[in-house]
Amino acid sequence: MKVAKHLLAGAALLPLVAHAGLSDRGGLSGEVSVIAGVISTNSNLSTSGSAVKDSPLNSEGKRETDSLFGGLGSLAFTFGEGLSKQVFVGTSREDIAVGTLALELGYRQQLESGTKVSVSYLPTLLAQDVWADPFIVDTSRSETEKSGDAFRLKLDGIGGSLLSLDLAYAQMDIDTELSGAGMGLTTGQQQSLARSGDTFYSKLSYRQFLGRGLGVTPSVVYLKNDADGDAMASQTLGGELTYFSFAGRNKIVLTGKYHQRDYDAVHPVFGQTRSDTEYGAFLAYEYSQLFGIKPLAFITLAGFTNIDSNIDFYTSNQYIASLGVTYRF
Template sequence: MSLSVVSYGAVAKLGESNGFSGEIALNAAYASKTSNLSNTDDEFRTYTGEAQENSSALVLPLGNVQYTWGSRSNHQVFLGTSRADVAVGTLALETGYRYQFQDGTKWSLAILPTILEGEVWRDPYLENQARSTTDEKGTAYRMQIDNIAGSLFSLDLAYGKRELDSEQSGLGEGLSAEEMAKLDRNADVFYGKFKMMLPVNKGVLLFPALIYTQQDANGSAMKSNTYGAEISSFVSAGNHQFAFTVTYLNRQYDGANPVFDNVTREDDEWKAFLAYEYPGIFYADNLSLVAFGGVNNSSSNTAFYDEKDWITSVGLNWEF
């Protein structure tokens, strides 16, 4: 995706001109994830107490398309993965509407249909027996306000509802119905991010941010509040463009977990993500070499919840 520092600088129109525009990127990637919860392939059905690691190569298509209209090019509908999200390591499909006010404020409302979709274990704690999967469903809704009142401040808010087709956490551990209720993962999820832009010089921008997430789960042991901080930097050096993001999150849960000696869970999570772009490859102005890599490490006071993952990718991006 394009990492052009210019797009994060002075307030600009939503599009260069009215009509369709966008970009398509095709990436060859390799990813690895160590998790007792997220790896749901057949080979991980039986949990034996050992960390479960899954690595794979994949083709990763990314991109977006938007249609801009209005006398000031101030209306826009969009679909895809936004360049701003990809630059900081968020790979989420979204579709929505964006409007730019005369003072430079950009307001958007979007739906993210896949970010809460997936497959999870019905009873993830079952040990030395085959676990079965169930579908996790949910749609997230997002509102962003950038350059608030023409300022350097922005706000990103989201809400989603997570629903499992079959929640059986704790069933195989001989827990009572009351104890199993504490493990219910069905939840309303609220997310907020407040950031500001700090121009260092013509080629360097910094974006410090504060993050808060509330997972209002049905089960008290699954309810959590997450507090975090993030800093992103966008650097342009000649024809080389970089985006680097570091994030820290502290996740605190409300209730004791009956599976793990009634310990109340707490996690610390670190993330780092680096994206790179070299535009004009093969002497084509609208073709770029793109690459990115990221690592994520989450450590918990309950070892079962420890997770690590990383991804690396290289590809081509075509802008139209």
């Protein structure tokens, strides 16, 4: 589904105050959410809008606005002495609250040192429709699928501290890679546009409390995209800052990010090496005990992401706003 990733990104499931173990009770727990909202983007790479890219090629795309509606949920089974072991499936509240898509199946354990170790498999992190050849103008472009598997290791509260490390490795494959096929490129130039490959991700975070239920989490992010094509391979370095506030029934998480992404080789279509600056902000809000019902909560998220590229074709921005209801059990 084209909008599946937007539904996940729009669910404002906020992180809870930490328990002594991995949960406040043993056994099965989870949540189910129903959300609705809108998303607007002008990305030339998005398949949710028109299949025709108007001339000239090196220009920003048309803005398209779509509605979104759907549901999602998560399940966890907590067990062991001190509720220190957990099997889980679904989307992490912490990830979604900062605008990250991650559907996981994994195992988590809290060590005696206080470190929470999570190992997970992300089967649909990268699955989405993309253009087989994004560089066709004034003619309808055909779609293909980008799919892949990812594996993740998270260390939260390392040694009982407020330091966390998030590591991931992903393999991505384009089913039908035709990038630049209609541009009269040489075989070598066309191969440099191959998007399949491996991605390595790392994020180091430190949670600093500023008061009761109030704090900030600065993070440093490094990502290496080792694509098969040199013009598509890149390295990203950036920072993120999350502010969180839990006061009574109200929970707020506000995250800002700034990433610099540099590519390895000259783009054969545009004749220069691509360089992107990406920044954005996400505001997630939750009001618990909706209508006085303890397991029911109102949730909402609003955010934007902007990419400024030295190649206009890749310059884009996206806005999203959603609201919904979550039931926890």
